[in-house]
Amino acid sequence: MTISTTVGAISTLLGTMIPILSAYLPVLTLFFAAIRSWRSALLAGFAALLVSPAQATFSEAIDGVFEQFTSVVSGIGAQGPGYVLTRWDLFWVVLYALAWVGVGLALQKWPPSGYAFYFLEPEEEPEEKRGGSSGAAVFAKALLSLTLFVGGSFAFMFVQHAYAMTFNLTHLSHTARLPWMPPEEITVENNASEDDESENEETTRQVAYVLSVSEEWTVLLDEESRTISYVPSSEVTERRVCELPATTTAHDPPLIKLKGAERPNLDDCEVENHNM
Structure with a gap:
């Protein structure tokens, strides 16, 4: 419900069904x-x-x-x-x-x-031929x-x-839990306010999904807690697409590979929420 209020109900429905549909x-x-x-x-x-x-x-x-x-x-x-x-x-x-x-x-x-x-x-059969x-x-x-x-x-x-394929509820719920956008390692520099005399900058890094980006705000869905946060876009200093270890099988190639459609080599999402 939180995602649907952020990106819209239609996008949320389609995005939830796409991973399940492709797998099954x-x-x-x-x-x-x-x-x-x-x-x-x-x-x-x-x-x-x-x-x-x-x-x-x-x-x-x-x-x-x-x-x-x-x-x-x-x-x-x-x-x-x-x-x-x-x-x-x-x-x-x-x-x-x-x-x-x-x-x-x-x-x-x-x-x-x-x-x-x-x-x-x-073709419609004549009535006289329908008997036997x-x-x-x-x-x-x-x-x-x-x-x-x-x-x-x-x-x-x-x-x-x-x-x-497996049909247990754990696998299905895990597949449905995966958003339709890739996970990213997001680095955020929290700049001190002008009234703060300490002038300290705190850098945080988290694994999250980017729901939307505008000139003012970047909307993030945290991978672990599934909470949505609004971060000033000016404070997002780095974004790196990564891969969750539990989802590697979801990126196996199909039986027919189109020419030029190669799967990128991505690093694992090893960094979770912490301060730097």
């Missing part, structure tokens, strides 16, 4: 694919390839998927279907597969009306469903290997 775009892609919202899935997936931080390269993630898949097939062949229950790394894959099948059955019973659920706008389907059409629909099911399972395993 792969999850949104899987969600849209599960509910067969293909246009949204393509948009979220393309954005994830460009902006979501990845902990593995594209080839490493593909190799991990095939290794996981082949180990499951060999395990089932040796120990039977019950082998799947011993693989805890497949827990979320199985849940996603069940959700995929459940949503598919629900959509067959209650077809969606939104065009976002189709790659192309479906031929055997070839049923087989083609079953084959398509199986293909999509296998593709969805591979996509989930790919996300598991490419993106190290």
